[in-house]
Amino acid sequence: MFKDIFRKKKYVTIQSAPMQKLGPSDASPKEPTTSKKELPDGLWAKCPKCGEVLFNKNLEENARVCTKCEHHFRISARGRLALLADENSFEEWDAELVSLDPLEFPGYQGKLMEAMEKSGTTEAVLTGQALLDGIPVVLVFNEADFMMGSMGSVVGEKITRAIEKAIDLRLPVVIFSTSGGARMQEGILSLYQMAKTSAALGRLAENHLLYISVLTDPTFGGVTASYASLGDIAIAEPNALIGFTGPRVIKQTMRQELPAGAQTAEFNQEHGLIDLIVGRAQMRSVLARLLRYHQEGAQYGATV
């Protein structure tokens, strides 16, 4: 009975990737802005931090960073890609991998359909190879609009394949995590994607290849407890909420109120868990510098 609410009798046809032209403007119509409720026309967005009312167009042009207080709004995977990769350099991998419903979990098929419609993508992660300031690199982005970037079989498999391919191609890996954690609807299969991705990163490390983990808002649960925490270098976006257990659950189960500022990028850095906090505007140049240090042969006197 309850299940039926989510069941749709419609097929959705998905084009093969790339589904959209790259460009930050593509991210706008489908992405929920934080202020959607107050400003439903989609023209404006209100900054949740400083309260400034911003033109959505200006916000997009500024990489979805508030022009007044530099608050970082959430951004789609492809929006992020467009900010980082050299033009036309991105080759997407495994776009055809889609989720099944192995547990026949109540409402899951409906949730998947909704997520596809909302995000315009087939799953909660985008993987592939690109040039970043001329440097070849494997890039992975979680998609927040797809079930809050949660990791089920497809996300785990796509990330693992991307890492394995990086080993074959001897390339560094940069993963941008944005995720609520393991995807409940695939049960134990989701849980073991944590082990699978961590094992693949172990192999990458054995091959002396660089892994940069960029943690963005939000990164929690099974993703914090796997690939997001295993970077040789850990970067966070300013103000991003990062943690293992969400504040609401901590409050419910432990009756413990977290202090203001807990679980922010800055809190995590203070506790020794993050190397760098890097704003979106500087991300590309910081990544390029770090990647150059680790290019093969770079240790022998190459100019950085």
Place this chain on the structure above:
Amino acid sequence: MVQLFDFEKPIEQLVQKISELQKFSADKEIDLSQEVAVLEKKVAFLKKEIYGNLEPWQKAQIARHPERPNFYDYIPFLFEDFIELKGDRLFADDRSIAGGIALFHGIPVTVIAQVKGKGTKENIKRNFGMPHPEGYHKAIRLMDQAEKFGRPILTFIDTPGAACDLAAEERGQGEAIARCLQAMSGYSVPVISTIIGEGGSGGALALGVGNAVLMLENSFYSVIAPESCASILWKDTTKAKEAAAALKFTAQDLQRLGVADEIVREPLGGAHKDLRQTADELSQVISKYLVRLRSEKPEVLKEKRYQKLRAIGVYQENSKKTLGISEKDLTK
């Protein structure tokens, strides 16, 4: 007095009736042995009927039973010797994870186990079996030693989940679990992970990267607690029973999904009904896998463990036509 579940009460009522009859028969010197025999047959039948058809939620209750044997209960039955080693060398000794070296069927092994307490006082000491980062750091330290000295690793999982408080966040709970996963995936000694009670989410998985994953018959292993799942799905924690069924977290489900390699039998009603019998079964099954794994070369063990993880997951490779949701699935 051992706590009884509602579903066990019909059995208990009959058992009580039998003892009343026996008492009556002894007092009045009337022979009621035939009546008693009939009732005893009925008890045996009921036990099979009830315990043989436990629902996922009932199994979860047995797995969480306050009298359920914990790691320390099993030690004298599983090992000829056990030396507990403590501390993570960084911060503290976490008492919700025990570790040490032991002799198992004459073979030196490293043992890592999550431990819930018995009773409130011990449970507070052991944080109800919910490890903090220092627990996982200790586990990694001891498992690294096992790798160094070529000792097989046996892990025993029994936790509602990793600790979820401010202290855990400050000390990097996520990172600690992730490091544990990565470390375990890279060892070239045999690793056998057994879920003996509750396998609660990432906190349990941290010790679950084995060449073999074994599960006690009434244990469960889940991405999320059924209560939390019910709260998310139906905004109603009392629907844990429905959530338990939806999550497919029993040993039988996990064997079907390619995660559990073998189910270890428990006595009727659960491990707490007969510790020795449970321990004997456990000992035999672990030994069987250990013998098998010790015959493999180190690099093969590592590769096979990776391939085991690699194979977990269900997805569709080609989505060109539709999205894997066929008319048939929808009408099922």
